[in-house]
Amino acid sequence: MRGHPADFGLLRQLWRFRSYGRAHLKVLLLGVGFRVAELVADLAQPWPLALVIDDVLRGGHSHGPLARLVSPLGGSPLAMLTAAAVAVLVITLASGTFDYLGDRVMNGAGERITAAIRADVFAHLQRLPMAFHDRQAVGELTSRISTDTDRIEDGLVDLFSTLLPGLLSIAGFAAVLVSVDWRLGLIAISCAPLVFVTASRYTRLTRQAARHQRAAEGRLAGYVAESLQGIRTVHAFGRHDLHDARFATDNTSALNAGLQSVELRARFTPLLEAATAVGTAVLLWAGGFGVLSNWWSVGLLVVVASYMRDMVKPMRSLSRLALTFTQGAASAERVAAILDQPLRPPAPPRPLPRRATGRIDLYEGSLDYGRGPVLHRLNLVVRPGERIMLLGPNGAGKTTVLALVAGLYSLTEGQLLLDGLPIAQLPRPWLRRQVAVVLQDTFLFSGTLTDNLRYARPEAGPEEIASAADAALVTQFAAELPDGLNTEIGDHGTGLSGGQRQRVGIARALLLDAPVVLLDEPTTGLDHTAEQLVIRALTRLVKDRTVIMTTHRPALGSLATRTVHMDGGALCGPAPGISLPSTT
């Protein structure tokens, strides 16, 4: 009965995750041991009844295993009855105990394996390059880490608690049936090929439906996350109906795929029942005929009928597994797709100074995000301590230059060097200590203000944090908050104004104390007073550092030592005509 309605697609997908199972191999083997012990107890279940029928009620002498075991008791009917009753209790207790132990051990391993997969997917996802994240919806990725790993977990739990014991039971019962009486055994397992054919066709069809369902659910999650992130805009424009309509499209495809699975399952179960009913009917007729012809005893027929029933039971539960398994397989594919995305290759080891001087060379730099070139053979040299202001219209490529220096993207062509070292090949932890970034809207995470400051440098002591907070004028507004710097702030820094969030961003950069500072429109959207406060904080930050900033606000100009104009991904005016320094 090996080709039972388990979807072997899941097993194939799970094979991809085998290294996670290896860590729990001993526990899994122990679990298999418990399952085998449970099966042995289940095989013993009908023998007490056979003993009662053949030896007590019909006064004969059976040769079943239990009869052989109790023969030293003398064979009195009362002794036989007592032995049969005790045997029922002992066998049931043993079966229940092994069932409990098997479930605990194997399902526990399933949960641990899933937790490890989930942790690895999250870690991998976080480290994937920005170019990958640009193409993905946040909600869709969230749904892969939560819903898809949950479905893998359901699949693993079913694998360990239903499929494995089910297959063991079917194989065990079939083997024992044939060994008890090969004619009866063959009749009992005759329904197997029909079940196999039905099951394999069914799983192929449901797999397709499960794939569509998960893809639609992932899109739904992505759309929900996007709508909630933009909820202010939804309210401001009152466009709830538009969002309802777009949601309904994906919701309907998820529903249709779900209904298709339901329909397939509803069709499959009666087919399976019919296949097993044929076997039971033939067994009853031929078994009864055999008893009448004295080929075998009534007790033996009872044992065989009971084995047949016990063999059909796991077949039924396995048929129900097909849906969990097909969904698990579809989810495993989606999770594996993330893990298969290549990470940046590790930077080759090279001697690096503790602190860069801050010289930046961009030589013939071109970049294509994937929708056509946005930088065209750009040449720019920023000397240590120089403060460059990039000016230009929207879409000129100013932010792109900052993103390249921060190491978030790599040039398609050309060279970008920090202190003569190619930025794309530098170890990220070193680069993060050399380049501090203050963005247009500083992103704060839930936690206290101190947690958010320490985000830049986890090992910073309380005095360093306090002095960075002072210099960036964070202390000034924190004093008004209920718990000062220990005040909890919400996701995205809700509860703080735009100017206050920017000052936290500047304090972070101060704490990092990097030789290079990138400022991407740090005062945009602030009123005059807030802007003045942020500029005061920035004045302290930019001192003695190499700075590249972009802004549309003239007030920030006083911080710059040189202005560079850009348009259409290139510098305006005569090209500076630089030559590339020798790279180390």
Ligand SMILES: Nc1ncnc2c1ncn2[C@@H]1O[C@H](COP(=O)(O)OP(=O)(O)OP(=O)(O)O)[C@@H](O)[C@H]1O
């Ligand atoms: N992640 C991205 N994926 C694809 N294209 C992008 C991405 N980021 C920016 N672009 C494109 O690159 C070009 C330059 O964008 P960039 O943000 O660098 O301009 P900018 O000069 O900073 O503009 P602004 O002043 O409006 O901030 C634009 O055409 C933009 O559409």
